[in-house]
Amino acid sequence: MSETILKATNISKVYGKHKALDKVSVEIKRGMIYGLIGENGAGKSSFMRVIMGLISIDEGQIELFGESGATGLQRARRKMGQSIETPALYPELTARENLRVQAANGGVSEREIDDLLRLMNLENTGKKKAKNFSLGMRQRLAIASALITHPEFLILDEPTNGLDPSGIVEMREIIGRLVTERGMTVLLSSHLLDELSQVATHYGILHHGKLISEFSREELADQTRQYIELETPEVQAAVVVLNELGIRDYEVVSERGINIYERLDDAAAINRSLVLADVDVTRIGATRQKLEDYFLQLTGGTTHA
Ligand SMILES: Nc1ncnc2c1ncn2[C@@H]1O[C@H](COP(=O)(O)OP(=O)(O)OP(=O)(O)O)[C@@H](O)[C@H]1O
Numbered sequence: 001m002s003e004t005i006l007k008a009t010n011i012s013k014v015y016g017k018h019k020a021l022d023k024v025s026v027e028i029k030r031g032m033i034y035g036l037i038g039e040n041g042a043g044k045s046s047f048m049r050v051i052m053g054l055i056s057i058d059e060g061q062i063e064l065f066g067e068s069g070a071t072g073l074q075r076a077r078r079k080m081g082q083s084i085e086t087p088a089l090y091p092e093l094t095a096r097e098n099l100r101v102q103a104a105n106g107g108v109s110e111r112e113i114d115d116l117l118r119l120m121n122l123e124n125t126g127k128k129k130a131k132n133f134s135l136g137m138r139q140r141l142a143i144a145s146a147l148i149t150h151p152e153f154l155i156l157d158e159p160t161n162g163l164d165p166s167g168i169v170e171m172r173e174i175i176g177r178l179v180t181e182r183g184m185t186v187l188l189s190s191h192l193l194d195e196l197s198q199v200a201t202h203y204g205i206l207h208h209g210k211l212i213s214e215f216s217r218e219e220l221a222d223q224t225r226q227y228i229e230l231e232t233p234e235v236q237a238a239v240v241v242l243n244e245l246g247i248r249d250y251e252v253v254s255e256r257g258i259n260i261y262e263r264l265d266d267a268a269a270i271n272r273s274l275v276l277a278d279v280d281v282t283r284i285g286a287t288r289q290k291l292e293d294y295f296l297q298l299t300g301g302t303t304h305a
Helices: 044-052 069-077 095-106 113-121 135-147 164-181 217-223 237-246 266-278 293-300
Strands: 004-015 018-030 031-038 060-066 080-082 152-154 185-190 203-209 208-218 226-230 250-254 257-260 283-288
Touching: 004 044, 018 031, 018 060, 018 185, 018 203, 031 044, 031 164, 044 080, 044 152, 044 185, 060 069, 060 080, 080 135, 095 113, 095 135, 113 135, 113 164, 113 293, 135 152, 135 164, 164 185, 203 217, 203 293, 208 217, 217 293, 226 266, 237 250, 237 257, 237 266, 266 283
Parallel strands: 018 208, 031 185, 031 203, 080 152, 152 185
Antiparallel strands: 004 018, 004 060, 203 208, 226 257, 226 283, 250 257
8 A cells, every 4th residue: 555545635624604624634545445434514525525626625735646736636536436426317217227328428438337237236237227226226326327437536425324234234345345356445434433344444533624533444443342341249359260260451440340351252151260259240241342432432422423
């Protein structure tokens, strides 16, 4: 991962008196899937629009594919696709027919339509017209339309919004494929950290127009790591047993609570040892910090994602 695809520096956007973006800096390298997370109104769409050149900025610099300045950015944006302003889907046409029209509009060949239909899990939609598609199918068709011109960098605004759990999983898989099969770079947004948790390689948390935190997938996994949650009225006695079992990576988190960060598959055996030592256990089990709790922690816990 070396080439910088997007370098946005100190981007600010003001609507009247409202600062929708406040000195936002983001760097995206080739092959990254960058997830922009923020509650409604945090500025996600504004940032994406700014990057695509759909709205102007009040402050800051944008560099795309190493290019800057009006002409350079215009050239660079030809290598980009987006689903911010969803291309009009023709409701009376099938998925294939829609893509044919998009190919004609984009002045590109129809050669890849089959591959795009497969990539987007739309190959079996046959004669079904777009007006009869589910929301997930419509979103996938919109992405297929954005891909018809072979973009290297794709911007997707809330691609999982409104989808049911299986639709979300499908969308995540598809986005993963864009990177593995097509070598693309993706910037996408969601108001839920959890929805992008298994797809993005990097995250930026946007809150009231400010980028308040950035972390990688690995850092997120560390922050929200799995542990065994042990609840007992006899914390001191339990600690003695844990030490006897050779468990070192644990933390007493409350008067009745201990989090154990190792031997995650051994909760039953740990429970047996505690009971044998006459330590009351009111609850024991593997758990993981909820991503949305982590999000609230980052944003100050005052708002809901
Ligand atoms: N054209 C506009 N004129 C005035 N205010 C705007 C305009 N577009 C956006 N805003 C305001 O700027 C802020 C950021 O909006 P933006 O759409 O970028 O947020 P978002 O994170 O994408 O939220 P959502 O998920 O609701 O789309 C919001 O307070 C919004 O009301």
